[in-house]
Amino acid sequence: MRNAWTIARREFRHYFVSPIAYAVAIFLFVVLGILFYISVSFLLTTGEIPPDGRIVMGNMVFLLIWTTPFLTMRLIAEEAGSGTMELLLTAPIRDWELVLGKWLGAFGFVGLLLAVSWVYPILLHRMTTPGIDQGVLLVAYFGVLLMMGAILAIGVLVSAFFRNSLAAGFATLAVILVLWVIGSLASGYGGVNEIVRYLSFSDHFFDNLYQGVVDLSDIVYYVSLTVLALFTASQVVESRRWR
Amino acid sequence: MIRTYGLTKYYGVHPAIQGLSFEAAPREILGFLGPNGAGKTTTMRILAGFMPPTEGRAEVAGFDVVDQSLEVRRRVGYLPETVPLYPDLSVSEYLGYMGSLRRVGDLEARIEEVLEEVGLIERSESIIGNLSKGLRQRLGLAQALLHQPQVLILDEPTIGLDPAQIIEVRRLIQELGKERTVLLSTHILSEAQQLCDRVLIINKGLIVAEDTPANLQAQLAGAEQLIVRVVAPDGALTQLIARIPGVAKVSQEPGSGEIHVATSPGHDVRAQLARTIVEQGHDLLELRQAGVSLESVFLQLTQEGVPSGSRD
Numbered sequence: 001m002r003n004a005w006t007i008a009r010r011e012f013r014h015y016f017v018s019p020i021a022y023a024v025a026i027f028l029f030v031v032l033g034i035l036f037y038i039s040v041s042f043l044l045t046t047g048e049i050p051p052d053g054r055i056v057m058g059n060m061v062f063l064l065i066w067t068t069p070f071l072t073m074r075l076i077a078e079e080a081g082s083g084t085m086e087l088l089l090t091a092p093i094r095d096w097e098l099v100l101g102k103w104l105g106a107f108g109f110v111g112l113l114l115a116v117s118w119v120y121p122i123l124l125h126r127m128t129t130p131g132i133d134q135g136v137l138l139v140a141y142f143g144v145l146l147m148m149g150a151i152l153a154i155g156v157l158v159s160a161f162f163r164n165s166l167a168a169g170f171a172t173l174a175v176i177l178v179l180w181v182i183g184s185l186a187s188g189y190g191g192v193n194e195i196v197r198y199l200s201f202s203d204h205f206f207d208n209l210y211q212g213v214v215d216l217s218d219i220v221y222y223v224s225l226t227v228l229a230l231f232t233a234s235q236v237v238e239s240r241r242w243r
Numbered sequence: 244m245i246r247t248y249g250l251t252k253y254y255g256v257h258p259a260i261q262g263l264s265f266e267a268a269p270r271e272i273l274g275f276l277g278p279n280g281a282g283k284t285t286t287m288r289i290l291a292g293f294m295p296p297t298e299g300r301a302e303v304a305g306f307d308v309v310d311q312s313l314e315v316r317r318r319v320g321y322l323p324e325t326v327p328l329y330p331d332l333s334v335s336e337y338l339g340y341m342g343s344l345r346r347v348g349d350l351e352a353r354i355e356e357v358l359e360e361v362g363l364i365e366r367s368e369s370i371i372g373n374l375s376k377g378l379r380q381r382l383g384l385a386q387a388l389l390h391q392p393q394v395l396i397l398d399e400p401t402i403g404l405d406p407a408q409i410i411e412v413r414r415l416i417q418e419l420g421k422e423r424t425v426l427l428s429t430h431i432l433s434e435a436q437q438l439c440d441r442v443l444i445i446n447k448g449l450i451v452a453e454d455t456p457a458n459l460q461a462q463l464a465g466a467e468q469l470i471v472r473v474v475a476p477d478g479a480l481t482q483l484i485a486r487i488p489g490v491a492k493v494s495q496e497p498g499s500g501e502i503h504v505a506t507s508p509g510h511d512v513r514a515q516l517a518r519t520i521v522e523q524g525h526d527l528l529e530l531r532q533a534g535v536s537l538e539s540v541f542l543q544l545t546q547e548g549v550p551s552g553s554r555d
Contacts, residue, residue: 002346003344006340006343006344007344010340014331017331018331082327083323083325083326084327084328084329086323086325086327087323087327087341087386089293090291090292090293090319090321090323091316091344091345092313092314092316092317092344092345093344094313241293241294242294242295
């Protein structure tokens, strides 16, 4: 576990020298800032601002879906491509520690981005009386964290298949987008439809957590998806040894 | 320290190494000599715990490389052929990262020590991306030494270095070999000759010869050739030289003052040869070995295709 932590710290720090991470962060907050400004000024012209702290959260989730693949793409693919994988696989660390550390590092960075995004609800809180509904906001943020955990785990998994970072990035994006829209394939009820709907990445979030509803099944969905993806990723890393 | 039993590795259906069995004793520098694609890197990767063999077993520092992989990896320092570095880190950050993964105690002091050892101490804050090839190689070596491993596995440690750096790295390896087992691969024969206590020549995944560099030269190549240059040699001298034990054949080159002396395998007659000439009142101008070098042994062995001394 200590090894995972060491790797996580290294990956977390790497984001601060990575141009891609800066690009993602700047893009995210510039767009969110503009959206925040537009919504607030629009709401001001129509009267009272509703005390909804999630004012830009829907947009943020959407932006994160498109950008997180580029935060996870290099995690394993780059090590494989540059030969440093040989260093890590001959160090006394277990394959799952490597995978977990990579994921934790990315999770830490996205967690930091999410923490910064609190400026919008805080600003809104000061602009409204008696302030925003904090309970719903907290649950929604908890939901975003869970969802991001799963997305990042998928990113680590996909990265483990590649030696080229960019290829891993686009492949991750494709996988996540499929999971994102898969729920809309469910046209009716029962049988396959229920399974497809259960798999949907977006419904577990927008239907419950985003509304401030904590349902165990949503938490189980995201956590098990995360664990499954990370477990598979460590199997993929191990299988590299046999090739 | 290292012991392998019938080590075999297939990539798909293509065998990279087949039934390699060898040993390396503590404090021995064992050289792996072979053309590119002979299976050197594959063998080293297996011993470093990077990948398991398809068949056979290997023990490093008393642990099985498959079943006790972590124990092996704790005790091995490994420098792969392409030096694995993170270009965005500084030299000391890189070693700090590797050191904490390897749980090196008193890390900062140890990093300083190891940087001193490889001669990188002034560059400890440099970003790796800006280092020259030679410095990177040394950093790779520092990484392999950091946790004071009992066994060092170095894959082509001098490749891509300039002549001065090569000499330096070789000196360092020799120094390291005094305290630990070193397995190094190279395709430079003089390097093996100079550094190694013992040499394994492998070709197409098979061991084709195994001995000390000197013996390989002597035994496998047969007779050795010495060239002597004397002021005004005469027939009496050549007859005397022919009587020296170990001399197989003597011939005088007319005009040049050169005498060619062929010796039997395993005999070093140079000292007695020199004495004989001087005692006869001749002035000895030159005495050199024109002997078959490891180079020709190597070429002979690796081009035959069929292993001459297959060991299984």
